[in-house]
Amino acid sequence: MKRSIKLLASAGLIALASSSAFAAADDKLRAAAEQAQPAVIESLHDMVLIESGSSDVEGLKKMADYTEARLKALGAKTERRKTAKGAGADMVIGAFEGTGSKKLMLIAHMDTVYEHGILDTQPYKVDGNRIYGPGIADDKGGIAVILHSLKILNDVGWRDYAKLTVSFNPDEEVGSIGSGEIISELADQHDVVLSCEPTVAPPVAKNESLLLGASGTATGTIDVKGKASHAGAAPQLGRNALLELAHQLLQTQDVAKSIPGTQLNWTTAKAGTVRNQIPDHASAGADIRLTIPDGLQKLQAALDEKVKNRLIPDTEVSVTVTAGRPPFVADDRGRALARQGQAIYAELDRKLDIAEMTGGATDAGYAARSGKAVVVESFGLAGWGYHARDEYIDTNSIVPRLYLMTRLLMELGNAK
Numbered sequence: 001m002k003r004s005i006k007l008l009a010s011a012g013l014i015a016l017a018s019s020s021a022f023a024a025a026d027d028k029l030r031a032a033a034e035q036a037q038p039a040v041i042e043s044l045h046d047m048v049l050i051e052s053g054s055s056d057v058e059g060l061k062k063m064a065d066y067t068e069a070r071l072k073a074l075g076a077k078t079e080r081r082k083t084a085k086g087a088g089a090d091m092v093i094g095a096f097e098g099t100g101s102k103k104l105m106l107i108a109h110m111d112t113v114y115e116h117g118i119l120d121t122q123p124y125k126v127d128g129n130r131i132y133g134p135g136i137a138d139d140k141g142g143i144a145v146i147l148h149s150l151k152i153l154n155d156v157g158w159r160d161y162a163k164l165t166v167s168f169n170p171d172e173e174v175g176s177i178g179s180g181e182i183i184s185e186l187a188d189q190h191d192v193v194l195s196c197e198p199t200v201a202p203p204v205a206k207n208e209s210l211l212l213g214a215s216g217t218a219t220g221t222i223d224v225k226g227k228a229s230h231a232g233a234a235p236q237l238g239r240n241a242l243l244e245l246a247h248q249l250l251q252t253q254d255v256a257k258s259i260p261g262t263q264l265n266w267t268t269a270k271a272g273t274v275r276n277q278i279p280d281h282a283s284a285g286a287d288i289r290l291t292i293p294d295g296l297q298k299l300q301a302a303l304d305e306k307v308k309n310r311l312i313p314d315t316e317v318s319v320t321v322t323a324g325r326p327p328f329v330a331d332d333r334g335r336a337l338a339r340q341g342q343a344i345y346a347e348l349d350r351k352l353d354i355a356e357m358t359g360g361a362t363d364a365g366y367a368a369r370s371g372k373a374v375v376v377e378s379f380g381l382a383g384w385g386y387h388a389r390d391e392y393i394d395t396n397s398i399v400p401r402l403y404l405m406t407r408l409l410m411e412l413g414n415a416k
C-alpha cells in the first residue's frame with residue numbers, strides 16, 4: 001500500500017491518492033526541507049562552537065545573542081527575560097503575529113550539561129551521517145529545527161496563526177529553576193506547545209518518536225525534634241531524635257510502593273553533634289520521582305499518616321515534600337496530536353513511534369502543568385550520547401523533522 005502511494009507520488013499523481021488539500025504543499029515543504037539541510041548543518045556548527053553549559057553565563061549570552069538575531073531576521077519581536085534563580089542568564093522569547101486563530105508555541109533550551117572546555121576533548125566532527133558535538137542533539141538540534149522550520153514557513157508566506165511564540169531558556173539542565181515558571185505562564189496563553197528535545201536515533205531506538213510523558217522530581221524532608229540529655233549520666237531524661245528518625249525512615253521507606261506513579265528513596269541524613277549527648281535533632285532527605293500529576297499530594301498524605309506512629313514518646317516529627325520540576329503527562333489531545341505526527345511521517349514513508357514515558361525530566365512538564373495547552377515532546381533532531389560522551393545527531397533526521405514541524409504547524413494553524 002505504502003509502496004503504491006510512493007509510486008504515485010513520484011509520478012506526480014499524489015493528488016489522486018490523497019483527498020487532502022495539503023497534497024500540493026507537501027511536495028513544496030518536502031523540497032524546502034531538503035534544500036534547508038545544508039543550512040541546518042551550518043547552524044548546528046555555529047551553535048556547537050558556542051560552549052553553553054548551564055553555569056557558563058558568558059557562553060549562554062552568546063547563545064542568546066545568536067538565537068535572538070536569528071529570530072529577529074525571521075521577523076519576530078524579541079525579548080530577553082532574566083531568569084529569577086540560577087546562574088542568571090537570559091531567556092530569549094520571540095513573538096510572531098499572524099492572521100489566523102490559533103496560538104502556537106515552540107520551546108527548546110540553550111544550555112548543555114558540559115563543563116567549559118569540552119570542545120578540546122569532544123570537538124565538532126562529521127562522520128558519515130553522524131555529526132558529533134557537545135549539545136548538538138540536546139538541545140541545539142531542537143533550536144535548529146525551530147529556526148529552520150520557521151524560515152521555511154516564512155518563505156512560503158504562512159501566517160495562519162493568531163500568534164506564534166518561541167522560547168529558548170538557559171537552565172533546562174539544572175531543572176529550569178529560573179525559567180520554569182515563565183514557561184508555565186507563557187504556555188497557558190497558547191493552544192499548543194511543541195517541545196523540541198531530541199529523539200533517540202535508530203538503531204539505538206527502533207524508530208524516531210514523539211514523547212507523551214516524563215517523570216517529575218521532588219524532594220522530601222523529615223525532621224525529628226527530641227530532647228538533649230547527658231548520654232552517660234542521665235540518658236533516660238533525653239528523647240533520642242536519632243533513634244526516632246531511624247524508626248521513621250524504616251517505616252516510611254516503602255510508602256511510595258502503594259502509590260503507583262511515585263517513587264521515594266531516603267538518601268541523606270544528619271543527627272547529633274557530639275558523642276556524649278542524646279541528640280535533640282535529626283533530619284533526613286529523600287529523592288522523589290513522579291509520573292502522575294497528583295503524586296506529591298498523595299505522598300504527603302501517606303507520609304503524614306505513617307509518622308503518627310512513634311517509637312519514642314514526646315518526640316515531634318514533621319515530614320514535607322517539595323515540588324521540583326512537574327511531571328509531564330500528555331492528555332488525549334496530546335496523544336491525538338502525536339498521531340497526527342505519525343500520519344505526517346507516513347507521508348514520507350517513515351515510521352514514527354509514540355513513546356509513553358521517560359525517566360529524564362523535561363520542560364514539557366512546566367508547559368503542561370495547568371492542563372490548558374496541548375503539549376507534545378521530542379520534536380528536536382534524532383541523536384544519541386547526550387548527557388554522556390560522543391553526543392551526535394543523525395543527519396538522516398533533518399529532513400523528516402523539518403517536514404514534520406512545518407507540516408504540523410500548518411495543520412494546527414488551520415484546525416477549527
Ligand SMILES: [Zn+2]
Binds near residue numbers: 198
Ligand atoms: Zn535537553
